[in-house]
Amino acid sequence: MSVEHPGLFWFTATLAAYVVSRIVHHYTKSFLTSPLLLTCVLCLALTVGLHASYREYMRGGQWLLLLLGPATVAFALPIYEHRALLRRYWPTLVLGVGFGCALAFGGTWLLSGLLDLPRDVRLSVLPRSFTTPFAMAFAKDVGGAPDLAAVCVIATGILGASLGGMLLKVLPLRCALARGAMLGMGAHGAGVARAREIGDEEGAVAGLVMILAGVTCALLGPAVALFES
Template structure:
């Protein structure tokens, strides 16, 4: 029984994802994104069956474990697009730093505005980096890993689902930025869209960037990894300075 239940939840999650993927291929809308549909279906089933999240995680933790190798695998498309990345190196670095500061700053401001407890604040801060990095940062800051995982998933799904549509309403002036806002198929669009999706929606954003081509996927993967490393390094320095 101890083995059957975790395996059952793994099978259910995979079945939900396959069904959601088929739905998305037929109806490509932001609300049919496979990760979003799977997340909602799993949450609804847990609620209706009154299953505690730790019990579900006993089986589903393998999905979290596999995020590590999956993140490392992004090195291949990054290597293939190394010429493009080398050309935009300074822009990528500036964007990663600015995006990380904006993410951490907004999380800190929200936590203090709502007077959240320290452990909730620590769980909220790393929400904008991919799950393996977010869990490492949360643990170092004294956060709640389960809450961090949920917030990270929600951030990725939200960013990938509506972020692109939201950017169309911004007064983008530069050709590079406007390329992404208008959805044009160009190198500039691939660079900008990949960077925005990788920074704002991490893993879910990379999945969306893959639909735009190899260039966008490579940039999104690189930005996501660099943002994660920067956040882990920052959290480590913060803990060392506080101790």
């Protein structure tokens, strides 16, 4: 027989899982122990062990969900600090973001069609290359499932940040602009965190690219909803 737990329990449990994940990742430095991934695994194991439903978990999880917006806005600080660099290369960044968004949407749309995914699943997966607040809003506006969109975003971010780090060792990307833009477009929030580990300029560029891509995603939402209706 399952016992329902209050929202404060799930809120505290999620924070504890994240702290544990950060400690583990600090010593292992593996993408398998990334806090984004390990925290989800620990929370999932806890909900399964306690026979709790997703609705019960979100009684506390929704408090953290509300912080996604302010967390995204906080990326404005490193962008402001390196505004001279961004002002100098803004045409290149805008062009790169436009191409990256087209590639992300187009590739996901094509793969979803080849896999014959249901309409609601396809619309939920579509914004996977954009940071969570924008992706969830997009999915909600076009008739998808915001929660599923968030899961796809997390998976994309973890893989993108991990593979992006490997690609930087192979590709001849020597300037901060190229390295930051690749991680910001390919792995959004997780990519920004990875870029900040490389350098402040990379982190600033990655944050700007992530935000520009998110805004583009939000602007494309109504057009996609009209096309799918």
